Amino acid sequence: MNTIVTALGTARARRLRAALTVLLATAAAVGAPFYFAPFQVFQLTMVLLYAVALAGLNLLVGFGGQISLGHGAFFAAGAYTAAVMLDRYGTGHLATLPAAAAGCFLLGLGFGVPALRLRGLYLALVTLSFAVFLPPLLKRLEPVTGGSMGLTVDKLRPPAWSGLAEDQWTYFVVLAVTTVALLCARNLLRSRAGRALRAVRDNESAAEVMGVRLSLHKTLAFAWSAMFAGVAGCLYTWVIGFVSPDSFGFVLSITLLAGLVVGGLASLYGPLLGAAFVMYVPSVSQDLSEAAPGVVFGLLIITVMFVAPTGLAGLPGRVLAAVARRRPRATAAPPGPAPGTGSAPEAEPGPEAGSGALTTLTPPGPAVVDAEPVGAPPRTEKE
Incomplete structure (x- = not known):
């Protein structure tokens, strides 16, 4: 019974902490655009849309156990x-979001079918080739994509009733889409399909024996991942208002994968931390060294991975574990006296316990050959 009460108390405390964390995060997210400057609000908006792309990549790499170096291509397709x-068609901004999601889902579904026979480095090489040849292809399709000059579109305009500036309105729209996307990823992982995906990652043979269709779930992992990347690319077009093939080189795919690893694989908070890393670290590297920002960026990645091998999401747990190991252990009760040391043992009540008399117990020692009974008269010399 005590165990059940303790478990209920622990679960209630866990729910309370989660609710408090969500409340504080919501307050900070809502108040951020009113506190920071417009450029800083733009940076926060970019962090949110990168978090959507990394959430999709996390489904494939972190929970699916596969690897992709071509995620930037799906990002470009959505954009x-x-x-x-x-x-070209003058549609509204909101109409482009489901179109980008559906188109990239089908693209990922088609790309995932031939990738079923590949794994490891071979799969990474194929996905990287997809990210390499897409920018030249976009340049060739000049009547549709604008070629090397790209396309310039209108940004999101705040409605008159909102009373918000353009950067603030864009931030709130992207925040809403990001929240829905992260909740969808969380619910997907808790569903039957998400559990099957993790089973495939842990042990394909055991998952197949349990009835999991490997081909289906591997293909769906690519499709879901591409869909999230397409949504992020659509948000990128809304925020920047300009797209060009040079903005989506294979370096973007490498950066997204590095951001996910730094943020934390197979973690629900890893994409947010990785998105902040992707957004802020290159700018910090540029400020520290204008001559070689790539060197500083690489050194920062090495430093983070050395300090937090499981990513930034696992760093608090590592710190708490290290603190727990350094705590002094509770002092144990002093041990009793060893036999034969001569220390007096505890007293027990004798036969006359009612009168308050106590008899001291003698510790076991060597046997006495000529012992006298208690209360016997003293012996004489003749005896």
């Missing part, structure tokens, strides 16, 4: 889908 719809 160009939104840009073409806005520039």
Whole structure:
């Protein structure tokens, strides 16, 4: 019974901490655009849209156990889908979001089928080739994509009733889409499909024996991952208002994968931390060394991975574990006296306990050959 009460108390405390954390995070997210400058609000907006892309990559790499070095290509596909719809067809901004998500889902589904027979470095090489050849292809499709000059589209405009500036309105729209995307990723991982995906990652043979269809879930992992990347690319078009093939080189794919690893694989908070790393670390590297920002960026990645091998999301747990190991252990009760040391043992009540008399117990020692009974008269010399 005590165990059940303790468990209920622990669960209630855990829920209370989670609710408090969500409340504080919501207050900070809502109040941020009113506190920071417009450029800083723009940076926070970019962090949010990168978090959507990393959440999709986390489904594939962190929870699916596969690897992709071509995630920037799906990001570019979503961005160009939104840009073409806005520039060529004059649709509204909100109409581009489901189109980019659906188009990238089908693209990932088609790409995931031939990738079923590949794994490890071979799969990484194939996905990297996809990220390498897409920018030249976009340049060739000049009547649709604008070629090397790219496309310039309108940014989000705040409605009159909102009373918000353009950067603030864009931030809140991207925040809403990011929140929905992260909740969808969380619910997906807690569903039957998410559990099957993790089973495939842990042991493919055991998962297949349990009835999990490997081909189906591996293909769906690519499709989901591409869909999230397409949504992030659509948000990128809304925020920047300009797309060009040079903005989506294979370096973007490498940066996204590095951000996910630094943030924390198979973690629900890892994409947010990794997105902050992708957004702020290159700018910090540029400020520290204008001649070689890539060197500073690489050294920062090495430093973070040395300090937190499991990513920034696992760093608090490592710190708490280290503090717990350094705590002094509770002092144990002093041991009783060893036999034969001569220390007096405890007293026990004798036969006359009612009168308060106590008899001292003698510790076991060597046997006495000529012992006298208690209360016997003294012996004489004749005896």
